[in-house]
Every structure is written in C-alpha cells, then in structure tokens.
Amino acid sequence: MRYLDLADSLRARIASGRAGSAGGALPSESELGEEFKASRVTVRRSLELLRAEGLVLSRRGAGWFISPGTVRQSLAKVTTVEAALEAAGATPRRAVYEFSYEPASGHVAKLLKTRGEVLKVGRVNLADDHPFAVVTVWVPADLGRDLSRADVEAATFYDLLPFAGVRFGRVTQSIGADLANADDAKRLGVSKGSALLTCRRLTFDHDDRPVLFADHRYRADRTSFEIELPSVASSAPTKPGVRHG
Amino acid sequence: MRYLDLADSLRARIASGRAGSAGGALPSESELGEEFKASRVTVRRSLELLRAEGLVLSRRGAGWFISPGTVRQSLAKVTTVEAALEAAGATPRRAVYEFSYEPASGHVAKLLKTRGEVLKVGRVNLADDHPFAVVTVWVPADLGRDLSRADVEAATFYDLLPFAGVRFGRVTQSIGADLANADDAKRLGVSKGSALLTCRRLTFDHDDRPVLFADHRYRADRTSFEIELPSVASSAPTKPGVRHG
DNA sequence: GCATCGACTTGTATGGTACTTGTCTATTCA
C-alpha cells in the first residue's frame, strides 16, 4: 500500500523535525507528489491518515502544518496493548482467572517497595475471542481496595487506578522471551514449549512511587513490538539498553 | 497435501514478521503462487485455512492482511545492541560464517526495494567470547561493494556504510520471540527449541531509502531489552470507535 | 489604507487503468 509507506516517511520526517519550512508548514501536496513520485490523491490519503492521528492539520488554501503542541509526542507515546488492539479494530476482552490479596513476596515486594498486602490479578487477554496474552498484575492492596473482580475484567488498571487517586508517571519495561509452560499453553491455546514474548512493566506514579507491576506473556506468533527511531545516533553515549549476563 | 505445507510456510512467515509490506499486507495470491510454484487455487486454500485460524483476513480487491488480532505494540526508544554492550564494558566480537552476494529475493527484496544483488552477511556476535546473538544482515550490493569479510568482522555496518556515502536516517524495529532451530542452537550454544528474542531492523538513509536490513536472534537467557518511558498517556478520551466488523 | 488581481493552496469529484479477491468451470494427474 503506497500511501501507508508514504505516511511512514512523512511521520519520520515530521518527528525528526526536517518537515519543511518555518511555522511548521509542510511542502504542498503537489510538491510532495513530485518528490515521492506519487499522485496528489495518494499524497492526500496519507496526509489524511496523519491528520486522523493528530499529527498534522490543514488550512484550505494555505497548506498542511504539523500540529502545534504535540510536535514529536507521537513517537514517545505509550500505548497499552488494549489501546493498540482497539486502534486496530479488534474487540478486546479480558478473562480473569485469579483475583486475590496476598502478602507481597520476593521480587514483587522489592519492585513495589512494600512488604504489606498486594492485590494479584491473573487474566487472559483476548482479541476477537482469540487469546494472545496471559497477564499477571500486582498493585499495593490499598490501591486495589475498591476494585472488584468485575472491574478488572471490564477495564484496564490504567483506567481504574486514577479513581483511586493515582496519577501515572514514568514506566520501565523489560522485554524478553521465554517458553510456554503448561499453564501458559492451556490459557493461550498453544502447545507447551512454544515461544512467548514477555514484557515486565513497572509503572510509577507522579511522585515516582511504584504503583503497578505487570507481567505479560504474549503468544509470539501473534505479537510483536514495533519501534520507530527517528534516526540512528552515530555512536552516541547511550543509556544502558541491554542487560547481558 | 500441498496446501497444508503451504499453510505451514505462510504461518511461519507471518509469525516471524517477514510477511509483507506496510499495513501487514501479504503478497497477492498470484505472487505467492509464483513464489511457491503452486496454482492460485492451492494458495487460496491454504490462505483460507489461515483465515479460519484467525491469523489473516482478506479484503476483496485489496489483498490479504495479517489479522489485527496479531498485536503490534509500538514502543519508544531502544538502543542498538552493540552500543549497549560497549556501554556495559563488555568486549564485543563478531564471527562471520557467511559472506555472499546473491540476488535479492522474497521479503528482503521487498524491504530493501530492490531486485538486484544484495550482500548477505551471517555472523555470530560474542561478548567476552560468549555467543549471545546470531545476526544476518543484507545490504544492496552497490553499498557493500567495497566491504571485505574482514571488514564486517571488525566493525558494524553502522560504522562501515558511511564510508560508502550512506547517511543514516530513521530506523524501524520489530521485536518478537521464536524458538531456536538447529543452526541457531549450534551457533549460540543452546539446545534446539530454547527461547530466542528476535529483532528485525530496517534502516533507512537520509533520503528515506532502505539501506540495511538486519535479523537478530538473541539468546533469551542472556538478553532483554530495557525500555524507559517518560509517562503513560492517560486513558484516551474514548474516541468514537469506528468498528468494522 | 484599501481594493484588486493572480499565483498559489486545499477540497472534491470524475474517468480510466492495473491489479486484487471471489467464484466459477474444465482439465490433468496420481
């Protein structure tokens, strides 16, 4: 699909700031068409895609402009899997198989920095009734006090916790791979020993206190993480990105 | 049964993310027929099998697409492995086991947008003499013309290609998981069927032309991607969801 | 300052071409 490729190029160009002239104006549709060797209709189609994403806007007779305020947020935007699913047009569903309060132990206690009780929720995420992830979530008990089993089945913790007064801050994720154990296999409808993509996510609140720890185990045949970088930093000082050993 | 084998091939291809171009589009039935030397009817039969499994869907007149049920979550920045290793203080080494020029085929041809020759390099990446990744890299032949086997063993393509006049632009990555096959196992020193973390990276130059495609397969027990995100986008103000069903 | 003009822009619509899926039928091969 030509217009999708074109939208990618434009998105990258906008994100890296080399969009066009001052004032955030993009080249005209005709100019873009010449440059990318595409017709104006196709250029328009991709621009309208970007407009739907809130990245650009147009003024009739004037031109296209990169949307003010949200300049390069699109790349840094975090989407939950649920959101990604809805954006893709699928119907997400959650099936809770565990809902219990228990004392924090081991690495959960360490990550959430508490020795008190935590609410532990185990559930299977489905897209159009096909299971694609087993998710286990831990939250400090005082934050989960008002949550029912039906609540966590109907909504995500990102939707629920704000009602408990939580304002979300930074997030750290760790992505890895693992093999499906017997439980995973049964819940995901795959055979034991098949490949899983794992994601451990620790979410902090606005005051940088850990409030949510989630362990995701995705079917590798149905899941991938997409990353777009505006440009390669040529041997720039990098944050530690890969654990080794 | 020809169509069952074909379905297997397609399933593997979809799972490993090298399905097709933007938007998750697969090659057309005719193209697949040519590639696998099967008639269109046979190709269709296997595709319909995959559709029954919920893996793909078709739009009449448009083509076949991998189902949105296969989640793709977009993430923010991650760093390259080589850079992260050096930052961690390990001594990186590369052992080249394949170095050949060959005509671009299949998904490589599509991604690099060329039907001409490509330089294909297969190598094992080691940290302190312990193998941790099998990496396969493809570059258009004209860019790799001046590279020797010793070159690619001594340096990364990100260091080498600028000498060929390449200025790097955006990068797209796709992270997934897979099982180690016999070759992987031997090269990484793990047993066949153990978990691998995979990363497929397509690098563009400054003019947004694809110049480098790399396929990384990491030992899952030694590698994970660490990602830090500034903050979570608070739950979107429930847009009117366009549901196409 | 003010109106006007012209070259530009987006918004919208049309016809045409090449390609795709969906669905047939007839045929070959084991």
Next chain:
DNA sequence: TGAATAGACAAGTACCATACAAGTCGATGC
C-alpha cells in the same frame, strides 16, 4: 475419487491523471 492445475469472469480496490470550486496570501496600483 480427490487433489492440484489452468483459465476465465465479475466485483472491488488502489492508484493515477485531470479538472474545477473555494480559500489564502502577497504584490500591485490607486
């Protein structure tokens, strides 16, 4: 008999080329 092949047609999509209305913006002349 069943599975694969070969070919043909309808219906639908993506894209291109073109055209025209409507809006913007700056230069020009008064």
